[in-house]
Amino acid sequence: MKVKVGAFLGGAVFGIGLAIGGMTQPAKIVGFFDFFGSWDPSLAFVMLGALIVYTPVYRWAVRTWQHPIWAPTFTLPTRRDIDGRLVVGSAIFGVGWGLGGYCPGPAFTSVGAGSMEALTFGVSMLIGVGLYQLLMRVREGRAGGPADSQAAAMIDG
Amino acid sequence: MTVMESFTPIASTIGGVLIGIAAAGLLMFHGRIAGISGIAGGIFRQRQSGDTAWRVMFLVGLFAAGIAWSFFRPEDYAFGIERSTVALIIAGLAVGIGTQLGSGCTSGHGVCGIGRLSKRSTVATVTFMATAAITVFIVNEVLGGAV
Numbered sequence: 001m002k003v004k005v006g007a008f009l010g011g012a013v014f015g016i017g018l019a020i021g022g023m024t025q026p027a028k029i030v031g032f033f034d035f036f037g038s039w040d041p042s043l044a045f046v047m048l049g050a051l052i053v054y055t056p057v058y059r060w061a062v063r064t065w066q067h068p069i070w071a072p073t074f075t076l077p078t079r080r081d082i083d084g085r086l087v088v089g090s091a092i093f094g095v096g097w098g099l100g101g102y103c104p105g106p107a108f109t110s111v112g113a114g115s116m117e118a119l120t121f122g123v124s125m126l127i128g129v130g131l132y133q134l135l136m137r138v139r140e141g142r143a144g145g146p147a148d149s150q151a152a153a154m155i156d157g
Numbered sequence: 158m159t160v161m162e163s164f165t166p167i168a169s170t171i172g173g174v175l176i177g178i179a180a181a182g183l184l185m186f187h188g189r190i191a192g193i194s195g196i197a198g199g200i201f202r203q204r205q206s207g208d209t210a211w212r213v214m215f216l217v218g219l220f221a222a223g224i225a226w227s228f229f230r231p232e233d234y235a236f237g238i239e240r241s242t243v244a245l246i247i248a249g250l251a252v253g254i255g256t257q258l259g260s261g262c263t264s265g266h267g268v269c270g271i272g273r274l275s276k277r278s279t280v281a282t283v284t285f286m287a288t289a290a291i292t293v294f295i296v297n298e299v300l301g302g303a304v
Contacts, residue, residue, distance in 0.1 A: 007211040011218020014179035019233040021172020027237025033293035042169040049173020054272040057181040068188030089259025094285030098292030100248025103263040104193040112223025113234040121249040128253020133201035157192025157265010
C-alpha cells in the first residue's frame, strides 16, 4: 500500500514539475530545438534543475545505503556498452519528440489535463510501446524464456 | 538567432527541481530509476511478480497532476504548434517504439542516466537531442512550420 501511495505521489510531483518547467507545452520544446528561429533555452534549465537534485542524491544513496527505504535492493541499469539499438532507438525517439513536441512524461500528464493533441499522441505512443514489448515477449517465448535474466536491470530508464 | 520572449529560466529551474525530487524519491524509497518510458514499458512486459502496481500508480500520479494543475493553470498545457492528426500519430508511434528500442527517454536517459554519469545515457541523450533538432529544422525551415 505505501509503495503504491508513494509511487502515486512521485508521479504527481513529477507531473507538476513538468508543467511548471514548461515541458507540457510543445511550442516550448520545439522552441528549444529551433536554433535558427527564436530560440527558447528553457528546457536546458529543466534538466539542470533536475540534475542538481538527482546527481548528489543518487551518489549518496547508492554508495552509502544498504538498501532503499521500502525495497530490499536498488534495481539499477547494469549495461555499459554502446550498442546499435541504443543509438537507433534514441534517434527514432528524437524524431518523434521534435515532430510531436511531447516526450513520454509530458504526454501522460497532458492527457490528464484534457489536451486532445496529447491524447492522439499518447494513444499512438502506448500502441508503439505495447507493440514493441509484445514482439519482444513473442521472441523470448520462442527462445524459451527471457533472453536475459538480468533484463530488468538492462533498461536504462 | 534570437531568444524568444517566453524564455522561463526561473520557472523551468523550479520545475526541474521538482522532477529531480520525484526521481530522487523513487530511488530512495523504491530503488528504481524514474524513466517514464521504462516505467510504462514494464507494464506490458512483466519481469518479476508484483512489479506492476507501482508503475501504474506512478503513471496515474502523472495523469492526476495534469487534471489538478490544469484546473489552476490551463495555459501550461497549450499545444502552440501546427500538427495534423497524422503527424501526431507518427510522432507518438516513433516515441513509443524509439524509447523502448533505445531503453529510455528524456527522464530515464536525460535526467537519471546523466545523473548516474552513465556513458550509455549520455550517448542516448545527445542522439535524441540531435535528431529532434534536425526534425525541428526540417519542419520549421523546410516545411514552413506546419506538418
